Amino acid sequence: MTSYRFVVSVMPKEGILDPQGRAVETSLPHLGVDTVHGVRVGRRVELSVDAPTEAEGRAVVERLAEELFSNPLIETWTVG
């Protein structure tokens, strides 16, 4: 068994209200910034998996990304 480190990124789907992104964008004028738009805020999960191979470890992480870290109805995920 080897320990493999993964990073899961979860983002709100296009077209889904992203309240955090909107709140950040609303605050930008307070910083004197008026050139930034399209802000989207997601979630990053870092984790280590004990597995015989990198592929098997990745399969476990992909299952968690699909079932736990994201809601496929409203979010997309990538494993890096």
Place this chain on the structure above:
Amino acid sequence: MKVGVVVFPGSNCDRDALHVARLAGAEAVPLWHEDPDVAGADLVILPGGFAYGDYLRAGVLARFSPVMRAVSAHAAAGGLVMGICNGFQVIAEAGLVPGALLCNASLRFEHGWVRLSVERRDTPFTAAIPEGRTLRMPIAHGEGCYYLPGPALDSLEAERGVLFRYASPEGNPNGSARDIAGVISPDGRVCGLMPHPERAAEAILGSDDGMLVFRSIVESVGASTVGAGR
């Protein structure tokens, strides 16, 4: 009739639900989130609160607790389930009802009184509500904006999956699709809603409209029990 109210770490409306279920004439018992079964309950209530702190996403960690396996089995066998507020978020994450609850469109925690139109009266949750009657109940939530992609929303409407909608004068407090406040599963046995019937079940609290929901359930279960000859 027996009601089981699930207590997750972070639930905070469980005692209200137990109290009102008893007022409605049911036997009511708490169910711990680590329990392996639902103790023979006819109806399982998933109460409001912040189950497992609502970390990651509201309702998702609670979805994987041991008692939820029993609740899913109970629902699959035709048992009644009602998810209120955070409980609605839990059963939506668990796939017991369609949809997801997004952060309120206002970006704020919304609380106050709302008015609900009752879209169906042929369900165990609404059978005792008089025709034409709207219900006044409180809400208190940060993530209550009901969402389904457009085509799925049309299917939900076609299958009569909408049970409650926000109505005037207060209107829609959270930006939910088509003013949806509560939904019901295709088999009519699992209901989820954001407003709190258990907080509006005694006139001294400003409304007892929520008692109509509890009375509907008690009467429906009583009728089916008599019908089954038990």
